[in-house]
Each structure stands twice: as structure tokens, then as C-alpha cells.
Amino acid sequence: ANKFVIIGGGSTQSPSILEVLRQRSADLDMNQLVLYDTDEERVSLLGQYTKMYYKETGSPVHVSYTTNLEEALQDADFLFMQIRPGLNKQRAIDEKICIRNGVIGQETCGLGGFSFAMRVIPDIIAIIKKVKQICPNAWILNYTNPEAILSEAIYREFPEAKVICICDMPISIEGAIAQYFHKDLKDITFKYFGMNHFGWWTSMIDENGKDLLPQLREDVQSGKIDTLAQWNDETLDDQYWIDTYKRMITIFKRFPEYFPNCYLQYYLMPDVMMAESDVNFTRGDWVMQGREKRIFTECRRVLKAGTAKGSSLNSGVHGNYIVDIANAIIHNTRERFTVNQKNNGAISNFDTDAVVEVPAYIGSMGAETISIGKIPTFHKGLMELQKAYEKRTVDAALSGSYQVALEAVVLNKTIPDYHVGKKVLDELYEANKEYWPEL
Ligand code: G6P
Numbered sequence: 001a002n003k004f005v006i007i008g009g010g011s012t013q014s015p016s017i018l019e020v021l022r023q024r025s026a027d028l029d030m031n032q033l034v035l036y037d038t039d040e041e042r043v044s045l046l047g048q049y050t051k052m053y054y055k056e057t058g059s060p061v062h063v064s065y066t067t068n069l070e071e072a073l074q075d076a077d078f079l080f081m082q083i084r085p086g087l088n089k090q091r092a093i094d095e096k097i098c099i100r101n102g103v104i105g106q107e108t109c110g111l112g113g114f115s116f117a118m119r120v121i122p123d124i125i126a127i128i129k130k131v132k133q134i135c136p137n138a139w140i141l142n143y144t145n146p147e148a149i150l151s152e153a154i155y156r157e158f159p160e161a162k163v164i165c166i167c168d169m170p171i172s173i174e175g176a177i178a179q180y181f182h183k184d185l186k187d188i189t190f191k192y193f194g195m196n197h198f199g200w201w202t203s204m205i206d207e208n209g210k211d212l213l214p215q216l217r218e219d220v221q222s223g224k225i226d227t228l229a230q231w232n233d234e235t236l237d238d239q240y241w242i243d244t245y246k247r248m249i250t251i252f253k254r255f256p257e258y259f260p261n262c263y264l265q266y267y268l269m270p271d272v273m274m275a276e277s278d279v280n281f282t283r284g285d286w287v288m289q290g291r292e293k294r295i296f297t298e299c300r301r302v303l304k305a306g307t308a309k310g311s312s313l314n315s316g317v318h319g320n321y322i323v324d325i326a327n328a329i330i331h332n333t334r335e336r337f338t339v340n341q342k343n344n345g346a347i348s349n350f351d352t353d354a355v356v357e358v359p360a361y362i363g364s365m366g367a368e369t370i371s372i373g374k375i376p377t378f379h380k381g382l383m384e385l386q387k388a389y390e391k392r393t394v395d396a397a398l399s400g401s402y403q404v405a406l407e408a409v410v411l412n413k414t415i416p417d418y419h420v421g422k423k424v425l426d427e428l429y430e431a432n433k434e435y436w437p438e439l
């Protein structure tokens, strides 16, 4: 039987994972589920809710919650990590510092990602060290952001660790593409390369062996479609995603060779992103005032009512993706998922030691990446700059060197020059004294 632990269980990204785990617990042979978090209030709200909800829906799984990491890790088999030191409060502070200085303010791209990385790398390293002592055979599936930088830090510090760093963005976009073509997602084989939140699809082969990318390109070039938003049914009530799925098509129209991950909007359409950002109401504010308020209000209501009847958690891509990967490991299915792993030659003309995001077949031995081959100069050039920035950010977090941090910041494509970079760095450092390593 398997014990699953959610590290960062108090996150409002947990509900979809909790629901998928509940529905599929028999397949996963899950008999124990622990929500662990450093935030007592959040984890107890979600933890009590989940206990009640599992019990009332007849789940045989034993659910508990704790703020004690050692206790959570004892005999664990699967660790789903999604932590956020400083919560969305700190996310919004970073976004605002960046925007006020005229640069992209986002939690994974630009210096918002840099700041988040400085907060999260020390904590993740401490957690994985504990895992190695307490439950060295457990698999860690990491959703924690900024995944690109974090995966670089994790695989550098723990080359042998059983960690797979993942993101639900590629599969979400693939889902929209499948729907656009009226196909079952499982019938399309996608080929993708890049880094997390920074990649492209080179082909999408359907069940008849036909590549759908040329058709998609033609439909975009001819103006038949200017967005994929209506085929992304999970976030149709969220204007950010509606706009994002449209900008993704704009980028593809401008650079039609490969199909872009939507996060490239921050690097390839920074003018539009800046014009649309509101320093008084950022994405972090939206998450705090929207999703977080809604979920914790519902937890409180259910706890007060003493029953979860009439309440439910929503399953979705976020939960299904991570659970599908755990399932692939447990049952050695060797299904294909796009994940973050050491390049090791998968992209033949890119740094062998760098972490990249590419498809891999996943089974009980972990992820075995596919071969991509050579990538074009345009994509390679963008990736090399971004990778240098990512590596220098890891160096800064591990060394605590201000000079290295400054190099990282200046390498970021969203930073126009030294003066702006230094100013934003200094302001972020000041606002994150409690969380960053001392520089
Ligand atoms: C996608 C990305 C995640 C990111 C999330 C942001 O799922 O893949 O990396 O965390 O969007 O969601 P939020 O609603 O917090 O802005």
C-alpha cells in the first residue's frame, strides 16, 4: 500500500489533486494521505475539510494533516511538492516591484521568478535532504515554481534523487490542440522541447501518423483562428487565460516554425504584457482575493456545518497530470509525459548538463527522455540566454553572492540594462529579507 504526502498541502492548488487522488485511490493502492504544510491555519482548514470529505464519500483512505515534516515523511512512498514560501502575498509584492520599475512582474518569468527562486531553493533543498534521510525510496513529483530554475537546482544538488519536476502547462495546451482538432488527447503524440515555461512543439502526430502542426499553422496564418481559448475549457472563466491563449496564437503567427508554450508571451510580447499589467491588481492579488478566499471560505463553511455534503472538490488537469505520473511509476506503464530532466543529449546541440523540458516515457525506473535532435538557431539562442540566467540564479541562491545575483538579473531577457536590473534586485532583496539567503 502507498502513502502519499502533499508537501505544501495548504496550497489552493491542492483541491484538484486531492479529488483525483480520492477518485483513483484504489488504482494507486493508496491507503494513507498526509497534507503537510508550514502554515498551520491553511493546512488545518484544508486537512479537516479533506478528512470529512473523504469519509463522507466512503473513501477508505486514512487522511491526516501536520506541520511536522519528519512525521509526514515517515514511510512515505509519494511526495507531491508544491510549496510557496511567503505565499501569494510575497508573489504580489514582487510583481509590484517589477511593474513599478517598468519590467515584467510574474511569478516564474522575469525577476518575479528570480525572487521566487531565491525564496524557494533553500527550502526545497532542506526538504529533499530530509527525504533522503527519512524516506529515501519515495518518489518526489515536484510542481513547485519557478520549476525551470528549481529543477536546475534540484538535479544539480541531488543528481541521484528520485525526483521528477513537472508542469501542467504543456498538457493543458495539448488538450486545447486536441479539442481543436476534435481528437482524443491520447491519440496525439506531441514532440516538445525547451525549458519549463519556455518551449515549443515541433510536431503533433495523430492516430493516422499525420502531423497536425502544418494544419494548425495554416489555420493561424490564414486567420481562421486567432485564439485557442475556446478549446481550453478549464479556464474559460478566467480572463488572464483567455488572453494568454490568444497571445500564444499571435506568437505562433509571428514565429510560425514551431508552436509556442504560452509563457513565451513574457519574453516575446513584453510590450503587450506590460501595457496590460496593473500595479494595483496583479495576478497574485487575483489569486488571493479570488481562488484563495473562495476555497478557504468554503472550508470554513463546511467545518462549521459539520458536513461536506453539498460541497465538492473539482478534479482537473492539474490533479490528473501528477496522479497520472504517479500511476505510471506504480504500474510501470511507460506512458509518455513532458517533464523536466537533465538534457543528457536529448537536444543534441544544447548543454548536456542543463535541465530541459522534453517528452519522456515514465515507468517504475522513472523518466527516460526521448531524443529531440538538433534545434534551430533562433530557439537555441533564446534558450541559451535563458539557461544562463537560470543557472546563475541557482548559483546566486546557493552561494549567497550579490555579484552573482546581479549577473543573473542582467542575463534575464526582460531586463533592459544594468541600472534597472540593479534597482529591481535591490528592491526585491529588501522586500524579501525574511526569505532570501543573505547576499
Ligand atoms: C499554470 C502553470 C503553473 C502556474 C499556474 C499559475 O498551471 O503551469 O506553473 O503555477 O498556471 O496559476 P495561478 O492561478 O496561481 O496564477
Ligand code: MN
Pocket: 147, 166, 167, 168, 169, 197
Ligand atoms: Mn507551470
